[in-house]
Amino acid sequence: MTTTPARPLREDGPPTVRPAPSSGRPVPRGRAARRAIPLAPAVVLLLLFMLGPVLWSIWGSFTNASLSGRAASEPRFVGLDNYVALLSDPDFPNAVWLTVVFLIVSAVIGQNFLGLGLALLTATAPKIVRSIVATTVVTAWVLPEIVAAFACYAFFSSDGTLNTLTASVGLEPVEWLFAYPLASVILANIWRGTAFSMMIYEAALNDVAPEITEAAVIDGAGGWKRLIFVTIPMIRNSISTNLMLITLQTLSVFTLIFVMTSGGPNQRSSTLPLFAYAEAFGLGKIGYGTAIATVMLLIGAVFSFLYIRVLKPGDTA
Amino acid sequence: MRKSILWAAPTIPLLILGATGCAPEGSGGGDSAGDESITVAYQTTATYTQVDALMKKAKQDFEAANPDITVELEPIQAEENDYATKLALMQRSPDTAPDVFYEDSFRVRPDAEAGYLLALDEYLAEWEDWDTAFIDSAKQAGAGSDGKTYAVPMGTDTRALWYNKAVFEQAGLPIPWEPKTWQDVLDAAETVKAAIPDAVPFNIYSGTGMGEAASMQGFEMLLYGTDDTLYDTDEGKWVVGSQGFRDSLQFISDVYVGDLGPDVATALDSNYYQQLNGEGYPTDKVGASIDGSWIAGSWLEGGPAPWPEWSDVMGVTPMPTQDGQDPGATSMSGGWTLAVGSGSGNPDAAFEFVSTALNKDNSLSYNVNASQVPVRSDVAEDPAFTGSSPVSGFFSDLVEVTHYRPTTSDYAEISGSIQQAMEAVMTGEQSVEEAAAAYDEAVTSLVGEDNVLRG
Numbered sequence: 001m002t003t004t005p006a007r008p009l010r011e012d013g014p015p016t017v018r019p020a021p022s023s024g025r026p027v028p029r030g031r032a033a034r035r036a037i038p039l040a041p042a043v044v045l046l047l048l049f050m051l052g053p054v055l056w057s058i059w060g061s062f063t064n065a066s067l068s069g070r071a072a073s074e075p076r077f078v079g080l081d082n083y084v085a086l087l088s089d090p091d092f093p094n095a096v097w098l099t100v101v102f103l104i105v106s107a108v109i110g111q112n113f114l115g116l117g118l119a120l121l122t123a124t125a126p127k128i129v130r131s132i133v134a135t136t137v138v139t140a141w142v143l144p145e146i147v148a149a150f151a152c153y154a155f156f157s158s159d160g161t162l163n164t165l166t167a168s169v170g171l172e173p174v175e176w177l178f179a180y181p182l183a184s185v186i187l188a189n190i191w192r193g194t195a196f197s198m199m200i201y202e203a204a205l206n207d208v209a210p211e212i213t214e215a216a217v218i219d220g221a222g223g224w225k226r227l228i229f230v231t232i233p234m235i236r237n238s239i240s241t242n243l244m245l246i247t248l249q250t251l252s253v254f255t256l257i258f259v260m261t262s263g264g265p266n267q268r269s270s271t272l273p274l275f276a277y278a279e280a281f282g283l284g285k286i287g288y289g290t291a292i293a294t295v296m297l298l299i300g301a302v303f304s305f306l307y308i309r310v311l312k313p314g315d316t317a
Numbered sequence: 318m319r320k321s322i323l324w325a326a327p328t329i330p331l332l333i334l335g336a337t338g339c340a341p342e343g344s345g346g347g348d349s350a351g352d353e354s355i356t357v358a359y360q361t362t363a364t365y366t367q368v369d370a371l372m373k374k375a376k377q378d379f380e381a382a383n384p385d386i387t388v389e390l391e392p393i394q395a396e397e398n399d400y401a402t403k404l405a406l407m408q409r410s411p412d413t414a415p416d417v418f419y420e421d422s423f424r425v426r427p428d429a430e431a432g433y434l435l436a437l438d439e440y441l442a443e444w445e446d447w448d449t450a451f452i453d454s455a456k457q458a459g460a461g462s463d464g465k466t467y468a469v470p471m472g473t474d475t476r477a478l479w480y481n482k483a484v485f486e487q488a489g490l491p492i493p494w495e496p497k498t499w500q501d502v503l504d505a506a507e508t509v510k511a512a513i514p515d516a517v518p519f520n521i522y523s524g525t526g527m528g529e530a531a532s533m534q535g536f537e538m539l540l541y542g543t544d545d546t547l548y549d550t551d552e553g554k555w556v557v558g559s560q561g562f563r564d565s566l567q568f569i570s571d572v573y574v575g576d577l578g579p580d581v582a583t584a585l586d587s588n589y590y591q592q593l594n595g596e597g598y599p600t601d602k603v604g605a606s607i608d609g610s611w612i613a614g615s616w617l618e619g620g621p622a623p624w625p626e627w628s629d630v631m632g633v634t635p636m637p638t639q640d641g642q643d644p645g646a647t648s649m650s651g652g653w654t655l656a657v658g659s660g661s662g663n664p665d666a667a668f669e670f671v672s673t674a675l676n677k678d679n680s681l682s683y684n685v686n687a688s689q690v691p692v693r694s695d696v697a698e699d700p701a702f703t704g705s706s707p708v709s710g711f712f713s714d715l716v717e718v719t720h721y722r723p724t725t726s727d728y729a730e731i732s733g734s735i736q737q738a739m740e741a742v743m744t745g746e747q748s749v750e751e752a753a754a755a756y757d758e759a760v761t762s763l764v765g766e767d768n769v770l771r772g
Contacts, residue, residue, distance in 0.1 A: 067405040068424065069726035072431035085762070090755070158582060178582035264525060265585050266746050281402045283730045 054297075060290035067284030075287065082291035094267055095275040095292075099251070099299065102186060102271050107250035110190035112243060115197020120227070122198075123205050134198075141195035149259035152188035153177070156260065181261045181269035188256055193249065197242050204238035205231070240311035247303045251296060272296045354387040355666050358407065359419035360400040361392040364591050364621040367614055367687035368419055368653075371471075374682070375674035382673070386666050391415060396587060398528040408433040411660040416667040420656045421529075422458035425468045427726035428656075429461035435657040436465040440668040446676065446693070455692035457721075459654050468654035469671055471680070472689030475648040475715035476534055478502070478634045479612065480605035481598060485632075488512035488604070494634050497641045499539070499568055502605070506577040509604035517579045520593065520606035523569055524740035526585040531739055532732040533649050533722065538607050539565035541720040542638035542647035547731075548723035549770050555723075555731065557757040559772025564639060566742050566749045573743035581744055595622040598631065607636060610712035614688040617706075628707045635715060648719040652692070690716065727764055734759040 061082055065075035086092050118137060122130040140148060155161045156176040163173040176184050208231060216230045232239070254273040257263060263270035263278060270278070272292055280289020357376070361369045369392055376388040393400055401424060407413045408428070420428065428434050437459075441447045447456075451470070459468035482492050488509045496502045506519035522535040540547060545561025548554070556562075572578040583589055594615055597603045599622070613631075616624035635646030655674060657667045673679070677695050684691045685705040690713050691697040703709060722728055738756040741747035747755065761769050 066431075067402070067409075068431045068433070068729075069427040070430040072405075072409075072427075072433075088762070175580075175582040178585070262526065262587065264740070265581070266740055266744050281406075282398060283733050284402075284405065285730070 057290045057293050060287055061294045063287045065286040065290075067281065067286060069284075071287075072284075078287070082288050085288065086291055086295070091267055091270070091275060092292075095270050095272050096295075096299075098182060098269065099271040099296075101182065102189070102253075103247060103250050103303070106186040106189040107193065107246045108243065110186065111193040111197045111246050111250075112239075114190060114194045115199075115242070116201050118194065118198045119201035119205055120231075122202065137195040137198055140192050143192075145192075145255040146259065148192050149188075149256045152184075152191070152256065153260050156184045156188075177261050178265055181265065185257045185260055185269050188260060189250060189253055192256065193246060196249075197246060200238055200242045200245075201235065204235035208234050236311055240307050243311070244304050244307050247307075248300055251300050251303075272299070353385060354389055355416040355661070355663055355670060356389045356391055357417040357670065358391040358393060358404060358415035360397070361394055362396060362591070364594055364615045366621055367683060370686065371674060371679060371683045375670060375679055378679070379670050379673045383666065383669070386663075388670060396528070397421070397530070405433075408658065414658045414660045416658055416661040416663065417670050418656055418658065419471075420468055420654050422468070422470065422652050422654050423722050423724060423728055425459055425654060425656065426462050426724045427729070429463075429465075429467045430726055432659055434461070434467040435659045435661060435664055435667075436461070436467055437469070437657060437668060437671075438465050440664075440672075441466055441469075444672055446672070450677065450693040450695045452692050452694055452697075455652070458652055458692075459656070462724075468656035469675055470652055470654050470692045471675060472684050472687065473650050473652035473692055473716070474610045474690055475650055475712045475719050476538055476607060476609050476636065477648060477712065477715060478605055478636050479598070479608050480632050480634065481601055481603055481630060482632050483601050483630055484509060484513060484516055484604045493632060494605075496634065496637050497645070498637050499542075499639050501637065503568075503571055503575075503577065506572070506604060510577060513604075516602050516604055517597065518577045518604045519572060520579055520584075520597075520603055520608075521569065521572055522584075522590070522607070523573065523578075523736075523743050524585045525733070525736045526587040527589065528587070528736070529732060530590060532735045533651060534607050534609060536565055536569070536735050536739055537649050537720070537722065538636050538647065539568050539639075541649065542636065544639075544642070545772050548725070550723070552770060554768050554770040555760050555764055556772045557760050557769050558753070561639075562756070562772070563749055563753045566738060566752055569739050570742045570749055574745055578743075584743070585740070599624045599627070601630075610690060610708070610715075611688040613706055613708060614686060617686065617688075620686075633708050633711050635718070644718050646715070646718045648715040650690075650716065650719040650721055652689075688712075730763055731760055734763070 062077055062079060063075040064071045064078045064081070066072050118133060122133050125133070143151070153160075158173060158175050158177075160176075162176060167173060174180075212230060212234070213226060216226050221229065252273060253271070254277065257269055257271060257274055258277070261269045263274035267275075272295065276289045276292035276296070279285045279292060357372055359368045359372055372390055372392075376390060379388055380386070393403055395403060401421065404415075404418060404420070405428075407415060408431075414433070420434075425434070429436075447469075455470050455473060456466065458470040458473070459466050461467045478494075478496070480494050485492055485494060485505075489512065490505055490508055494505065496505065502519065509516060509518040521538075522531045524531055527535070537547065540561055543559075543561030543564055545559035546556055549556055573581055573584070578584060579589070583592075586592075593603065593606070594612055598606075598612075599616070613627060614620060615622045616627040618625065636648065638645060638647055655671045657664055657671060661667045675693075677693065680691065680693050681696045681699055681701060683689065684696055685702055688706060688709070690709075691702060696702055697713065723731075734756050737759075738747075738752040741752040741755070742749055757769075
């Protein structure tokens with residue numbers, strides 16, 4: 001039984017073209033500067049349009065800016081007031097909890113595992129099956145978010161497709177969006193996002209050299225063992241990248257939930273983006289809303305940090 | 318390789334923020350007002366097209382009188398809350414701020430404080446109609462906290478009980494229906510429920526999905542019929558912990574938890590209003606409902622849901638006070654206005670457009686089409702108005718017992734807290750006591766301990 005760890009396998013793998021080590025020939029200073037010039041416009045644009053709003057938002061979270069009233073024309077600096085208020089707002093822990101559940105169940109578990117499963121299944125399937133599955137799954141992904149959201153609304157609503165289906169086998173109709181709002185939006189997000197994970201993993205699996213898998217087979221490794229000890233370590237980079245991207249995507253899902261449940265009933269599907277929207281635009285409390293957005297930013301950073309630390313992508317040393 | 322990961326760290330927040338896009342700037346669209354054009358923004362929905370008709374007519378009149386100025390209409394297709402949000406966002410930037418806009422009277426004060434509105438006193442002083450035709454009490458709708466006038470009212474409205482005579486007849490209830498207390502209303506609903514199982518016995522708007530309609534047509538129609546109030550005008554303080562507040566929530570609970578209302582999931586859908594108006598009433602699926610004077614507007618010929626028989630089928634009766642205490646009935650009034658943006662490049666033309674849109678003829682046809690209670694005395698007396706609808710006199714008379722919402726700038730948020738309390742009770746998530754306590758806490762933390770009064 002060979003429980004060969006990933007590292008030696010990687011070294012036995014097909015030779016990859018690597019750039020010459022940079023320590024060999026130091027790049028002259030002038031040339032580095034010249035190389036940076038064409039990058040400058042991109043960096044300036046990035047700072048202007050990405051960092052600008054981030055800083056504006058963080059600044060906004062320290063003010064009492066609002067949509068109307070005196071605070072709209074003369075917002076005042078209020079220090080940490082918004083964050084203090086947030087901590088005593090009973091809706092806030094609810095929104096954080098729902099966000100974490102939504103993230104873990106729909107992205108980390110749902111999209112990720114389903115995507116990996118589909119990729120593994122289609123990798124060995126005949127071409128025709130592969131293309132049928134790919135087309136079906138990718139259709140949900142290429143739909144504009146608003147269209148996907150309306151499709152899900154139509155599917156789950158009281159006189160929608162799901163109830164029509166269950167009625168045909170004699171079940172009572174259920175108000176899905178009302179009785180199970182979080183479960184409905186989680187299923188919708190899995191449906192919509194799985195294609196992305198599937199495509200990432202398909203690409204990664206294509207890069208696993210068949211010789212290695214064959215070698216593992218000769219060594220007597222069965223399907224599960226091959227998956228856990230050979231395939232997964234080899235696509236670790238892709239897993240990490242995929243987890244990071246789907247986490248950040250799912251953290252910011254708004255349209256899907258807004259159209260399906262508007263965060264209700266009774267805040268039972270009010271994740272942080274919905275909560276921030278309701279406070280900032282529904283109630284006009286822009287400062288408070290940006291404080292919630294800043295908290296989302298921190299949650300995204302924590303998850304990303306975990307993926308980087310635990311899965312150590314790119315660590316080939 | 319390591320390096321690229323380090324680079325990833327600072328871009329993570331950027332990705333999130335890029336995806337959530339929480340900067341309100343740059344909403345884009347709409348021309349800034351030049352000398353040759355003014356922009357007019359207003360709300361329109363599938364069932365509410367009367368303002369659209371008014372604006373199109375005013376544009377015609379205005380352009381005929383001022384051939385060198387073009388009026389650009391910007392109808393905003395949205396429900397009430399979304400319209401208010403969109404308008405506030407447009408007002409934040411001079412590039413997108415409209416010259417003239419349609420504005421709910423309760424938002425006039427906060428928006429004037431925010432500097433979005435132009436004080437119209439100088440213009441109004443020269444407009445003869447303002448002195449001679451507009452009813453004094455209605456002028457308050459456009460007043461700011463500094464005493465200046467920022468908006469011209471288009472009409473006002475009152476609210477009462479609408480009931481379907483066909484349903485009531487089938488249930489064996491008396492017609493005309495004259496409930497004297499809340500209990501009479503609930504009893505009638507019980508009777509309808511027993512007689513016609515597939516009809517909604519009684520509707521009262523409730524919950525966050527319905528937005529301001531839940532607060533105003535729903536909760537405040539109850540609360541202002543008790544001995545308590547939402548806001549003590551003399552003291553300038555918000556009332557918390559009152560018996561009237563708990564009783565009003567109890568009524569909501571009696572209706573929804575007691576299965577006398579629409580099912581909760583339907584009632585929380587923000588499109589419920591349209592469904593009720595277009596289908597619910599006309600197909601005899603609703604016994605009675607608290608609704609506004611304007612709902613008949615959509616049933617008129619040429620309206621979005623024509624229903625010629627409505628005046629035979631639908632009856633109206635005042636909403637009684639809780640135990641029939643004086644003055645026996647209650648109502649709430651609001652109304653919409655036209656305002657001029659403070660950043661308008663051509664305020665003279667903008668005001669002229671407002672005065673054209675709200676001259677006697679245009680006000681008359683708008684008040685008739687939208688079933689509004691007129692704010693111009695010449696319109697109120699015009700036979701074309703008094704004869705326009707069998708209920709116009711009824712709703713005008715309710716002005717005597719009507720109440721207005723607090724016009725402070727925190728009303729919108731407090732209204733949101735009311736809707737949350739209603740929703741918690743109607744879904745059974747919280748008891749009346751718990752929901753009332755949560756409301757008290759929300760109000761206190763919002764306005765501060767010094768600005769509340771224990772009821």
